[in-house]
Amino acid sequence: DTEVTQTPKHLVMGMTNKKSLKCEQHMGHRAMYWYKQKAKKPPELMFVYSYEKLSINESVPSRFSPECPNSSLLNLHLHALQPEDSALYLCASSQHGTGGEKLFFGSGTQLSVL
Amino acid sequence: DQQVKQNSPSLSVQEGRISILNCDYTNSMFDYFLWYKKYPAEGPTFLISISSIKDKNEDGRFTVFLNKSAKHLSLHIVPSQPGDSAVYFCAASETQKLVFGQGTRLTINP
Numbered sequence: 001d002t003e004v005t006q007t008p009k010h011l012v013m014g015m016t017n018k019k020s021l022k023c024e025q026h027m028g029h030r031a032m033y034w035y036k037q038k039a040k041k042p043p044e045l046m047f048v049y050s051y052e053k054l055s056i057n058e059s060v061p062s063r064f065s066p067e068c069p070n071s072s073l074l075n076l077h078l079h080a081l082q083p084e085d086s087a088l089y090l091c092a093s094s095q096h097g098t099g100g101e102k103l104f105f106g107s108g109t110q111l112s113v114l
Numbered sequence: 115d116q117q118v119k120q121n122s123p124s125l126s127v128q129e130g131r132i133s134i135l136n137c138d139y140t141n142s143m144f145d146y147f148l149w150y151k152k153y154p155a156e157g158p159t160f161l162i163s164i165s166s167i168k169d170k171n172e173d174g175r176f177t178v179f180l181n182k183s184a185k186h187l188s189l190h191i192v193p194s195q196p197g198d199s200a201v202y203f204c205a206a207s208e209t210q211k212l213v214f215g216q217g218t219r220l221t222i223n224p
Contacts, residue, residue: 004157041216042214043203043214048210050210055210056210090157097210098210099207099208100146100148103160104160105159106157107157
């Protein structure tokens with residue numbers, strides 16, 4: 001199994017809603033990532049978890065809250081988002097989280113904030 | 115400030131010919147360079163990588179060349195096939211951070 005599974009595939013939410021994005025992998029990888037991709041732009045790193053500890057937060061606003069309950073699962077909790085947060089949210093995993101490792105990406109959650 | 119740049123937003127190549135995708139970077143601390151391919155409605159898929167201590171890496175039809183002095187890398191695909199039509203992202207790694215270029219849309223014409 002070389003898949004990273006993300007749910008839901010699409011999400012529409014209002015600015016006062018609370019929602020969560022979920023990501024799961026069963027490759028035994030110990031590093032997991034959240035990326036954000038706006039239309040016609042490259043993916044931008046948001047968070048990195050390495051061995052279930054948050055190792056990188058790229059100055060992401062607190063309305064995005066990551067959680068790594070175990071080495072296979074990664075969540076992104078969303079609260080009070082703005083319309084400019086509408087984007088494709090990509091989860092990825094890699095074996096250890098060291099430089100140059102191949103990242104395996106999920107298909108993403110397309111988020112629209114109204 | 116964009117640390118990884120792909121200056122060609124699109125490239126069109128005839129089937130069977132060579133496709134050459136280019137990428138420039140500014141940060142000399144990058145230690146690995148990777149190419150990803152992305153189809154619509156899918157996440158990026160890893161294609162090939164190269165360490166900063168090498169100048170060439172080959173995997174089947176795909177070869178990546180690195181010119182450290184020019185801070186430039188390129189991906190060669192030969193022969194190009196219709197299934198290669200996708201957006202190609204160049205990415206550079208510094209420890210756990212992967213920085214992506216803007217992407218080049220490659221179209222292979224029959």
